[in-house]
Amino acid sequence: MLSSVTPRKVIILLASGLLAFALNASAQQPPSEAQLAEQLKPFKVLLKGALQNGLTGGTLAAMEACQLMAPALQTNLTSAVVEVGRASHRPRNPANTVQPWMQAAHQGYLNGSDSSPQRLELADGATGYIEPIYVQPGCLQCHGSVLAPEVRDYLTANYPADQATGFALGDYRGLFWLKSIPPKRPQ
Numbered sequence: 001m002l003s004s005v006t007p008r009k010v011i012i013l014l015a016s017g018l019l020a021f022a023l024n025a026s027a028q029q030p031p032s033e034a035q036l037a038e039q040l041k042p043f044k045v046l047l048k049g050a051l052q053n054g055l056t057g058g059t060l061a062a063m064e065a066c067q068l069m070a071p072a073l074q075t076n077l078t079s080a081v082v083e084v085g086r087a088s089h090r091p092r093n094p095a096n097t098v099q100p101w102m103q104a105a106h107q108g109y110l111n112g113s114d115s116s117p118q119r120l121e122l123a124d125g126a127t128g129y130i131e132p133i134y135v136q137p138g139c140l141q142c143h144g145s146v147l148a149p150e151v152r153d154y155l156t157a158n159y160p161a162d163q164a165t166g167f168a169l170g171d172y173r174g175l176f177w178l179k180s181i182p183p184k185r186p187q
């Protein structure tokens with residue numbers, strides 16, 4: 001009778017039980033740092049793609065692409081359970097200011113005492129996730145100190161309150177953020 005329960009079957013049963021347990025746990029527990037980083041990826045990848053795609057048409061085309069695509073991607077990737085965005089102490093888009101829940105992490109990045117991503121439990125039950133952004137060589141044409149005249153003109157016309165120039169290579173530029181909101185339980 002018991003001969004039908006081979007070690008192989010036991011292993012399969014155990015494995016499927018563990019899997020069910022893991023799935024169940026992940027449905028109920030707040031997301032881990034790795035899961036949050038994974039959730040943020042589409043926003044980062046699509047933004048980078050939009051910038052690189054724009055740059056094939058030159059700096060001004062890329063500027064237009066950023067202006068159009070950054071807010072559009074942010075809106076489209078935001079749902080009832082996830083919000084994404086960018087924030088900076090020196091924003092170009094005035095909508096990208098540092099929100100109170102990001103302040104402590106942001107200050108650490110700004111004064112250089114920290115440079116690692118952070119997972120935060122927020123007061124409203126959501127889980128926050130933040131990654132610092134640093135200036136790379138390709139950013140300087142739009143965020144550096146020496147700008148082409150047409151880039152300056154574009155910024156004056158489209159971002160009259162721009163604070164996002166004068167950065168140097170390696171400077172802390174701002175952060176990516178994500179808020180994971182727990183789904184509402186059925187009443």
Ligand code: HEC
Nearest residue numbers: 062063066067070086088091092093096138139142164174
């Ligand atoms: C072609 C010009 C261009 C390049 C190159 C560029 N940016 Fe930007 N960046 C912009 C524009 C335009 C915005 C404002 C987008 C908007 O309206 O939301 C912006 C916004 C940002 C923001 C959001 C905060 C804010 O200031 O509003 C961050 C962070 C940022 N850029 C970082 C970078 C980094 C890092 C690089 C290099 C990897 C880079 N940018 C390259 C044009 C550029």
